[in-house]
Amino acid sequence: MTQHPSPGTGDLHNDAPPRAVVLSADRLVKRFGSLRALDTVSFHVRDGEAVGVVGPNGAGKTTLFAALAGTFPVNEGRISFGGQAITHASAETRNALGLARTYQVPRPFLGMTVFENVLVAAQAGGGAGQAEARDLAADVLARTGLMPLANVPAAATGLLDRKRLEVARAIATRPRVILLDEIGGGLTEAELVKLIALIDSLKAAGLTIVWIEHILHALLKVVTRLVCMAEGRVLAEGDPQEVMKDPSVRRAYLGSDPE
16 A cells, blocks of 8 residues: 655645645435435535534434445445545545544554554554554654553553544554544543644644534634534534534524524
């Protein structure tokens, strides 16, 4: 497998041409029996963007991630990555192309050390040879603040470090886009500050980020565009502050017309 280069990190100016769309979904439908978990959802992300996805429970956010990552096949619609159709591609193929995701509940190999977890990701997901994988794993541990825990079994780590390890394993696959699913859940405010700093550093390095999060103040410190979903549909998208002022978004959260 080839290494996925990071997109450029130059400053964006008002007169700069828009960056290329790297991930797009067109009119996705996902049914579970009679339930439409995704109802003609269209969605796109440009290189270097940090996009937040919000919405009440049951909005379809995690189903969208599962569809994008290849966990759930969609019933209708088209998904493209880097200009290539991936609608019917396996999750492994999508990962090899540079699309990585994390999960709400971290999924480390508990019997392995932190270093071994990242090493496996670098080899199996990142396509690195043994020597290269060791260097890559060490670099990832340094970037995520996990180097002091390199030889600690994953089973012995706390929640914040497991969240960091979930991110570390994803970026060890050398992704172009990372999907972060509720990565802030369960953390204290002090821990959230550290996690936000980590995600912000990935954004600064040029990694394209799509982040589902219920903790809005954490999300809004990082993302530059916000998408709000409800009942399997996209309600609004755009500037984060403007989206959160949208009456339809407020109704979705509050359950009634805002005053």
